């Protein structure tokens with residue numbers, strides 16, 4: 318459930334995909350931080366790169382909000398869009414029920430009784446958006462929050478029976494689903510200086526996250542869909558997208574990663590059968606002790622349909638005297654090599 322997913326966002330100080338994901342025991346980490354990365358070269362061979370890691374005022378490549386068609390953005394846009402829109406499945410179910418009753422039984426269902434998250438859903442043409450959020454959606458913005466279009470007019474109006482849904486390849490062609498919770502936000506990589514020092518890609522990311530409440534393993538999953546738009550004048554050549562993450566499986570000092578190539582999945586597992594460095598202890602960090610899960614990040618769908626082309630890791634410089642050449646990337650080229658799945662130590666390029 319997304320209520321356990323700490324989607325962090327700061328007043329135009331950058332965007333982090335997730336700060337922590339937890340299940341029933343909120344205090345035990347699965348992930349510490351994560352972000353999409355992207356990079357490539359423009360036709361003049363300049364390196365373009367967005368490689369966000371630990372968001373801080375001096376360490377981010379992403380900022381809230383959309384990009385104009387001229388490839389720029391400005392602080393007002395960032396401030397207005399510095400939010401994550403959320404809606405729950407039970408709100409949608411309530412809305413459908415009340416709307417149907419108003420149609421079938423004549424029971425009044427005024428806009429004032431429509432759940433606020435449905436009334437303010439950031440979808441094309443929403444006549445109630447401004448009354449909830451106090452700004453308007455630019456008419457040239459597309460690929461906003463998905464919705465079921467009850468009256469098929471291409472515009473979202475919950476007072477006419479429209480409601481938020483998720484459209485995903487998981488639901489089949491033209492299919493849609495109502496998850497237990499979904500969120501939507503927009504961010505970009507042109508708002509400010511890049512920590513990775515690459516040129517901005519001028520890409521806009523429209524992100525939808527969703528989760529279901531079920532009795533099987535789907536209950537433990539969170540799904541994310543990115544719609545990525547190149548707002549630069551030039552095409553991006555030799556480009557890669559990846560998902561960077563710093564997973565912490567409870568105690569962060571005894572974690573390993575692996576790759577399941579048949580599932581397009583990167584997964585995190587514990588070094589031994591006790592989560593902790595001294596029994597179940599980990600310098601005060603909550604641990605799973607002897608009941609340790611696995612966590613994974615799986616790519617269900619990729620633009621080129623080839624799935625996960627490679628994975629790589631780098632080591633935490635603070636644990637176990639690691640060779641500096643295998644720790645966090647420092648230069649733009651090292652970030653780029655990490656992004657396209659190559660190790661960057663001593664030019665010994667090796668994919669794992």
Ligand SMILES: [Ca+2]
Pocket residue numbers: 466467468469470471472473474477479
């Ligand atoms: Ca409509």
Ligand SMILES: [Ca+2]
Pocket residue numbers: 349563564565566569572
């Ligand atoms: Ca970690």
Ligand SMILES: [Ca+2]
Pocket residue numbers: 565566567568569570571572587588592593
């Ligand atoms: Ca661990």
Ligand SMILES: [Ca+2]
Pocket residue numbers: 571588589590591592593594
């Ligand atoms: Ca251990």
